[in-house]
Amino acid sequence: MTGYADDLALAHLLADAADAVSTARFRALDLRVEAKPDLTPVSDADTATERAIRTLLAEHRPTDGLLGEEYGAAPATGPDDRQWVVDPIDGTKNYIRGVPIWATLIALLEGGRPVVGLVSAPALGRRWWAARGAGAYAGPDAAGGVPIRVSGVTALADASFCYSSLDGWTANGRLDGMLGIMRDSWRSRAYGDFYGYMLLAEGALDVMVEPELSLWDVAALVPIVTEAGGTVTDLHGTPSPTVGTDADQSAVASNGALHADILARLGRPTAR
Incomplete structure (x- = not known):
């Protein structure tokens, strides 16, 4: 495994917390939905999911920067140029209509380039993840991951x-x-x-x-x-x-x- 093993493990921990929040509110009859200034929808599940991730990052990576779709940017305070980037629910329009194709997106950037990525789609029972130099994997969770590869189609x-x-x-x-x-x-x-x-x-x-x-x-x-x-x-x-x-x-x-x-x-x- 690469030097990003701890970061990838943390990404899975963040996804576990996010899944617990987003899954509990999926198809909830009292789900609250508002329009943001750009007229895209945001639900109480989006904001609650991002708050859960921010809480864990503050505990485990307090000096790293953070950019989230719902609550904006918090600059890094440590010497390393590291920033977590989070979309608490990608596919909010699907989410609020009860379509199961939505996910939490979690990335770690170093020097502005993504080095760790995790996508968790709990309604599909599937995750995808990768760290630079370590390959890409998919499965129900970290323990059940198998390597994945793009196609060989040339035309x-x-x-x-x-x-x-x-x-x-x-x-x-x-x-x-x-x-x-x-x-x-x-x-x-x-x-x-x-x-x-x-x-x-x-x-x-x-x-x-x-x-x-x-x-x-x-x-x-x-x-x-x-x-x-x-x-x-x-x-x-x-x-x-x-x-x-x-x-x-x-x-x-x-x-x-x-x-x-x-x-x-x-x-x-x-x-x-």
Whole structure:
């Protein structure tokens, strides 16, 4: 195991606490849902889950920095450039409608780059995790994990292509490229959120793309996909996530073999 073994073990502990909170509120009749300033929904489960994670991090890693979707950033106070990045419930819209495809995302960044990632989807009974140099794994829990690997598909005509939605691609002028990929691929589905990336890491599909997301949406996914042998960049081919920012960014994830083709097909935006 690498030097991140203790951090990965802590990530599992954080996920255990998060799962206990989020699972208890899933499909609760008294679930409270509000709209944030950007008009995206937030439930009392989102905020309670993040508070549970913050409490444990304050106990176990008091000098590390922390960025959470619901409560913002707390700077590191120690000498190391370490920051935990948390999305307490990725897929809140699914969560509040009773759809079981949602997860807690937990990442550790060093120097702005993700080195540990864990995704826990308790309603699916599954987790995915990875640490830099240690491979990627999936299973019901830490004890039941097995190695995972991306597919060996080399042609788009044989590939399963995944995306979040078409709205953002219309807005950024790349809808024509997206539709071309969908026409030329063997199969296309919009699983959305974390799930497409995890299916990619397992080799169940071959490409996952999103036009706009935040650091907490992608940080935990990157180590899992890359340690499984895949590639994650933005639309310009720069490794994702963008270093040192929680601003909106894009993500193109693939098994590696298809990456250059997908980037070329999405290309530059067309005039609108």
